Amino acid sequence: MEPVPMLLAMTYRAMGDQFHDRLRQIGLEPLRPAHGYVFRFLARRRATTVDIGGHLGVTKQAAAKIVAELDEWGYVLREPHPTDKRAQYVTLTTKGRDYLKFADNLWTDLENEMAEAIGQDTVATIKAGLAAYLQHAHGEDQPGLRPVW
Template sequence: MEPVPMLLAMTYRAMGDQFHDRLRQIGLEPLRPAHGYVFRFLKEKRATTVDIGQHLGVTKQAAAKIVNELDEWGYVLREPHPTDKRAQYVTLTTKGRDYLKFADNLWSDLEHEMAEAIGETTLDTIKTGLAEYLQHVHGDDQPGLRPVW
C-alpha cells in the first residue's frame, strides 16, 4: 500500500477530477483548480493581484491571467486601490459567491459518494483523524487552503 501522503494526494486528485468533470458536464466556464483557490482566497476578503499571486505561489503575470479570466466570466470585480494607483482590489461578485455555494454542494455530493464507497464510519474516522493531525501540526493557526504545485 502507498504511503499516506501519496494516498491523500491521489484521492484529492481523483475527487478534483470528478469535480471538474461535473463542471464540464453542466457547461460552466472552463474553470481550473487555480480558479478554485482564488475563489476560496477571496471568500472573506478582497485582495490585489499581487496578493493572489503570492497566495498561489505564482508570478504576478500568472495571477493577472487568472483574475482576467474570472473577471471576463463575471466571477470577480476589480476596484481601484485607495492608495496605490497601479493596483486594484479584486472581490467576488454575486455570481462568484453563488459559484462558491454551488462548489460546496458539489464537494458535499462527492463526499457522500466517498462515504458510499468506504462507509460513513470510515469517512468520519478519516475526517476526525485529519483534523486532529492538522491541530497537532498547526495548533489554532491553521493555514488557508493553498495549492501544492
C-alpha cells in the first residue's frame, strides 16, 4: 500500500478531477484548480496581483492572466490601489462569492459520495485525524489552501 501522503495526494486529485468534470457538465466557465485557489485566497481578503502570485507560487504575469480570466467571467473586480498607481486590488464579486458557496456544496456532495464508498464513520475519523495533524504541525497558525506545483 502507498504511503499516506501519496494516498492523500491521489485522493485529492481524484476528487478534484470529479469536481471539475461536474463543472464542465453544468457548463460553467473553464475554471481550473488555480482559479479555485484564488477564490479561496480572496474569500478572506482583497489582494493585489502580486499577493495572488505569491500565494500561488507563480509569477506576477501568470497571476495577472488568472485574474484577467476571472474578471472577464465576472467573478472578481479590479479596483485601483489607493497608494500604488501600478497596482490594483482584486476582490470577489457577488458572482464570485456565490460560486464559492456552490463549490462548497459540490465538495460536500463529493465527500458524501466518499462516505458511501468507505463509510460515514471512516470519513469522520479521517477528518478528525487530519484536523488533529494540522493542529499538531501548525498550531493556531494554519496555512491557507495553496497549490503544490
